[in-house]
Amino acid sequence: MWLRILLFALSVFTVNAAYAERLKDIASVEGVRDNQLFGYGLVIGLNGTGDSTDFTDQSFISMLNQFGINLPDGASTNADNVAAVSLTATLPPFSKPGQAIDVTVSSLGNASSLRGGTLLLSALKGADGQVYAIAQGNLVVGGLGTGGSDGSRLSVNIPTVGRIPNGATVEREVANSFNRGDTLTFNLNRPDFTTAKHVAETINNLLGPGVARSMDATSIRVSAPRDPSQRVTFLSILENLEVKMGEERAKIVVNSRTGTIIIGQHVKVSPAAVTHGSLTVTIQENPEIGQAQNLANGEVILAPRQEIVTDESSGHMFVFNPGTSLNDIVRAVNQVGAAPGDVMAILEGLKQAGAINADLVVI
Secondary structure, X not given: OHXXXXXXXXXXXXXXXXXXXXXXXXXXXXXXXXXXXXXXXXXXXXXXXXXXXXXXXXXHHHHHHHOOOOOOOOOOOOOOOOEEEEEEEEEOOOOXXXXXXEEEEEEOOOOOOOOOOEEEEEEEEOOOOOEEEEXXXXXXXXXXXXXXXXXXXXXXXXXXXXEEEEEEEEOOOOOOOOOOOOEEEEEEOOOOHHHHHHHHHHHHHHHOOOOEEEOOOOEEEEEOOOOHHHHHHHHHHHOOOEEEOOOOOOEEEEOOOOOOEEEOOOOEEOOEEEEXXXXXXXXXXXXXXXXXXXXXXXXXXXXXXXXOEEOOOOOEEEEEOOOOEHHHHHHHHHHOOOOHHHHHHHHHHHHHOOOEOOEEEEO
16 A cells, blocks of 8 residues: 555645755665674784784783693793784674675784785774674775884884775674654754754655654654565665755855865855954945835835945955845955965954854854
């Protein structure tokens, strides 16, 4: 029943794609998530670039003991072709036993390079302490390090970190709540009340009123079929819906290193004045009084008059009306050759004075 309704609704439903994104690009399904794995292991076969630490010796001796090779108490291997490493991997949702995932290998001791090494069989555990994957294989190291007899060294990238593509085999499946209950919850990647409202409206326009409900600025709960195969089809249809995005808050981003300034669409300024050195920026009200064309029944109206006055004398002054876009201010300041530092100082001053309706982010 659910499947027939979905296919019929999809055949007659159209969405205005202007300023819209697919639901799968802006939200995730609650419970469908990656899981982080971590492990410890030994890399062997290094060309004299291994560790010289106690825990590496202890780990190597413990491995030899598992194969029936017993060393005297207090013995040291002095093996410079072995390195102790940490292992990290990401287990994607719905991963099944037998599938392969990538592994990142990082040196734990004072090894100078992992280039040319091979990871011995190592377990990857989750946060619950259970083993979810087994890793082993040859490392791919993008970095290179070398040194001279006089103590000089040259390093390109990071030679003590490598990867093993498809180097771990999944051994245990992670339980999830995908097939449980009568509802599914979409969580927006960027919380926004307007976007959450649009998601619920778009789904309800497709499936009928009350199917989707926005719970807050992040979550939208959707009634879903219980049958697993129908639920997969249901999600496939929903995640490809085009949803109109809510517009971003007014924001200004300033890169203090390069002088780059990014101004959001809705940034406006109110009456204020900022002086920086010989540079002065003034924003003032300048409304005009007008009247409707019908003189008999016309009414007096206030009409803001926007103008930009540029004075290229020693003390530069710019006059703006309230509500003027901050982009106009930056453009006017740049016309007189102001440095990026001057513009940033003006923005910070306007923000401190409460004359900008935007968040100022300095990176």
